[in-house]
Amino acid sequence: MTDYPPAFTELVEALRQLPSVGPRSAERHALFLLQADAAVSERLAAAVTKARTEIHPCRHCGFYAQGADSLCSICSSPQRDSSLWCVVEQPSDVIKLEKSNFFRGLYHVLGGRLSPLDKIGPEDLSIAKMEQRLAEAPPQEAVLALAADAEGETTALYLAPILKKAGVKVSRLAMGLPAGGGLEYADSVTLGYALSGRREL
């Protein structure tokens, strides 16, 4: 088999970095970028660079904001309910929650979760920033929307006293059966949570 130009192989390797893009998809993308109009690839390269340059964490909550030291569209919106916070791990969690259309409050993005095994401690997360926000304008309630695993649990147990000390009511996301999921697909831990969290009709 022949050798492709090094720049082609490099492009394929760079595209393979993307999540769930394998060698065949990466090659197809690379061929497309070479055969399509030059504007297509220029637009992609420019958009990647621009997004990394222009998107910064929001000065308040840590979600994506355009421009350094500015507020995100959620923190700067007068229509959001500042008495309710949702504490999440990643900016992508904000997008997930926004898509559910159930939450109209503000967010606080931690930037990760406590994980002693990975040497991620409280100082690696934006907890100091959260305490600063609590001192300036505390909400009435904060929902800890963290992952339902050991590290999410640890992080929740660490954050709860901090929030409670500031007079904030702390809650966690409900655990139970996922929507559309039958009992036959639920694991026993999920079933246990679903049972203990049962609601009267």
Added chain:
Amino acid sequence: MTDYPPAFTELVEALRQLPSVGPRSAERHALFLLQADAAVSERLAAAVTKARTEIHPCRHCGFYAQGADSLCSICSSPQRDSSLWCVVEQPSDVIKLEKSNFFRGLYHVLGGRLSPLDKIGPEDLSIAKMEQRLAEAPPQEAVLALAADAEGETTALYLAPILKKAGVKVSRLAMGLPAGGGLEYADSVTLGYALSGRREL
């Protein structure tokens, strides 16, 4: 639902240009590029730009070559059989044929095929370049590896006399059942070709 920073939306739109990347994949790619190390996105942007800048058509055959006005790895290899050509439509066809490992000759990439409906005539393809190569160093045989449809047929009928005039034996790819394909999946046109092209055992 909230508005994302414009640079984020632009990145998602730029990623959606890629073949079979829909809105959800594009968003996942964009989130990945923002959350991953800056080196990851820089590498992608640089590779796209570099590939478009450095990859040019081979001076002889039109396949991808690194650097302007240079030869591709196939044309510059002394191990390839210059007495046999394969005429293809696109550079990606070269990659497909190379992967089959059956062909050890040289290529000629037309850059498309004759299509009166799309106003693509002989002057839009690298046919003049092919005639120049024929005058300089004609092969003994040229395989027309064009698509098995009306436009591929038209292109083959146009190219055959040009090649024959230069004393080149012209052939086309065999048509018939695809490997691993049973009769029940073959359409009637394919079956017709398979019957008329039957080989004695």
